[in-house]
Amino acid sequence: MKIEKHWGISLLAVLAIGPGLMLNTSLNSIREILQQTFNDQSYISITPVLIGVISFAFCxxxxxxxxHKIGERRTYVLSMCLFLIGAIVSIASNSFLGMGIGRFFQGTGTGLALMMMIPMLVLSFPIQKRNLALLILIGGFYGSSVVGIFLGMLVNSYGHWRGLFYIAAVLSLLGICFSYKFLTNDHAKQQHKYHEPFDIIGVALMFMVTAFITFTLLNLQKSGWTSTYVWIGIVGSIIFLCFLFIAEWHIKNPLIPFRLVASRKPALAILIAVIGNISMSLTLLSLQGLLKSGSSFDKGDISLIYIGLFAGIVIVAILSAVLYDKVGPGVLGIIGAVIIMGVNIQWMYLDGHASAFLFVSSFAALIAGVGFTVAAGLMGAALGGPLPSLVPRMVTVQFIRVTVSAVIPVISGIVFAKVYKDNLMTVSAEGQVASKENFTQPLHVKSEIITYHTFSTFSCVLSIVVLILSFLMFLTGKGHKLAHKPHDKEKNKEKLSIEEVHLKKDTPVFERSPKEAVSNQVIGDSEYREALKKFGQPKPSPDKMLHMRDQEYRKALKRMKDIGQ
Structure with a gap:
């Protein structure tokens, strides 16, 4: 069975990017399992997630x-080999340091593949069906993150965290195998004459920014906000980020062209994508916590409840692909924000003793709502400016979005611990427990439930912000469409060319011009092959040139050229 190229490219894109996104979300939720495995409760436990995401953003x-340098297939295979090496190192590791090294390779491989595969994915579809690329982007990429959430739940319930990396390794091997069917290196041959100065300053400043962010988050996890090192890291991150912004704004060939996202639509789209992601993290933390702490469901029931995540993915992937060109990113963002807001308002007043159906529907609605904001943010930014600069603009958007996603888990974890501690003190001070010995667990559960309600409130406020930003983007217009019907000029040109062909067929050969009479004749197969054979030979010596039928050779080449016209 022959697979069309756009579906083959879609498969390669999901195999290249999906496993990395899957591990990023799954490792966030299994930190306690890893701490027990490595017998290490220190702040170093955040390094697998942090290093993986930071290296992802940097690359x-x-x-x-x-x-452009080595071709699409070589780049793809290189990125997948790096990811495979990282998976093997992580499987064999027996400490957070070893897993951090493996995650560095995985993040590097995913980062190299991301902005090569997304433009290839979009452009591989016929222009009339290009909205299907959004189906793959949401269903494949965003869906991989949701699969990571589901697998993280399974690991927390049943253990065996190394299975995550076995799955990632198998997917990497499949990607390498399929790349030899669907990718070539022809693009590299066309770029030999094209040279632009490499942005060394941008690379150095990017390294400093990501290094200071990593330093800050590690010390924040270790010592909290009171640490001097945390504030040194924050100041250093801000200073080098400003330097990076100024340098990339003025340089001729910037690595991260911030200038391309400075207009209204891309800037609003970035904010929608980032704030929507933060809102999802807070709401998901709240729902997962209520399901784990306040409910009476067993492991099997919880696994079935998480099926709601996949229902949300299917819904948002299909609706985004259908609605994007019709309503634009602004309306999609509004729909997503309203859905997220509704889920959070509902769970601000409910505890974990809700029905299974309510949990399933809430998971599905949350994932669908955030999916709409992701589609609005990413595609609004990609298509919110001149199309020739789509790739560098998306590089900037993805760098910002992924860098922020590295910060979210650490900050949300620290804020949760602080809010939970305050709620625990409040509950104790109000004297709601009579005996500390008998009611320690209920006190703990009650404090957690109050904390989850607080997070739902935070997320609801953020969804209101997303709603406002989406309305502002709606005012800027729909922007470019993903899918187009053939333009009238192209239709008329095609119609004209067909009419000319029929006219020439009806005209006798002796009434045509000499050029037309020759160019419409068919070259014999043997003559065609002989001309190609001579064309591929090295330049002969002067003695052999005397014996070559030069006139016949030139005539055959001329007729080949005319046929091409």
Whole structure:
């Protein structure tokens, strides 16, 4: 069975990016399992997630550059081999340091593949069906993150965290195998004459920004906000981020062209995508916590409840692909924000003793709502400016979005611990328990439930912000469409060319011009092959040139050229 190229490219894109996104979300939720495995409760436990996401963000701009230098297949295979090495190192590791090294390779591989595969994915579809690319982007990429949430739940319930990396390794091997069927290196041959100065300053400043962010988050996890090192890291991150912004704004060939996202639509789209992601993290933490702490469901029931995540993915992937060109990113963002707001308002007043159906529907609605904001944010930014600059603009958007996603888990974990501690003190002070010995667990559960309600309130406020930003983006217009019907000019040109062909067929050969009479004749197969054979031979010596039928050779080449016209 022959697979059309756009579906083959879609498969390669999901195999290249999906496993990395899956691990990023799953490792966030299994930190306690890893701490027990490695017998290490220290702040180092955040390194697998942090290093993986930071290296992912740092390598995003280099994917398109490598594609121009060595070709798309070599770049793809290189990124998948790096990811495979990282998976093997993580499987064999017996400490957070070893897993951090493996995650570095995985983040590097995913970052190199991201901005090579997304443009290839979109452009591989016929222009009339290009909205299907959004189906793959949401269903495949965002769906991979949701699969990671589901697998993280399974690991927390049944253990065996190394199975995550076995799955990632198998998917990497499949990607390498399929790449030899659907990718070539022809693009590299066309770029030999094209040279632009490499942005060394941008690379150095990017490294400093990501290094200071990593330093800050590690010390924040270790010592909290009172640590001097945390504030040194924050100040350093801000200073080098400003330097990076100024340098990339003025340089001729920037690695991260911030100038391309400075207009209204891309800027609003970035804010929608980032704030929507934060809102999802807070709401998901609240729902997962209520399901774990306040409900009476067993492991099997909880696994079935998480099926709601996949229902949300299917719904949002299909509706986004159908509605994007009709309503634009602004309306999609409004729909997503309203759905997220409704879920959070509901769970601000409910505890974990809700029905299974309510949990399933809430998971599905949350994932669908956030999916709409992701589609609105990413596609609104991609298509919110001149199409020739789509790739560098998306590089900037993805660098910002992924860098922020590295910060969210650490900050939300610290805020949760602080809010939970305050709620625990409040509950104790109000004297709601009579005996500390008998009611320690209920006190703990009650404090957690209050904390989850607080997080739902935070998320509801953020969804209101997303709603306002989406309305502002709606005022800027729909922007470019993903799918187009053939333009009238192209239809008329095609119609004219068909009429000319029929006219020439009806005209006798002796009434045509000499050029037309020759160019419409068919070259014999043997003559065609002989001309190609001579064309591929090295330049002969002067003695052999005397014996070559030069006139016949030139005539055959001329007729080949005319046929091409």
């Amino acid at each position: 995003i701009p280099f994917g398109p550059i490598l594609r």
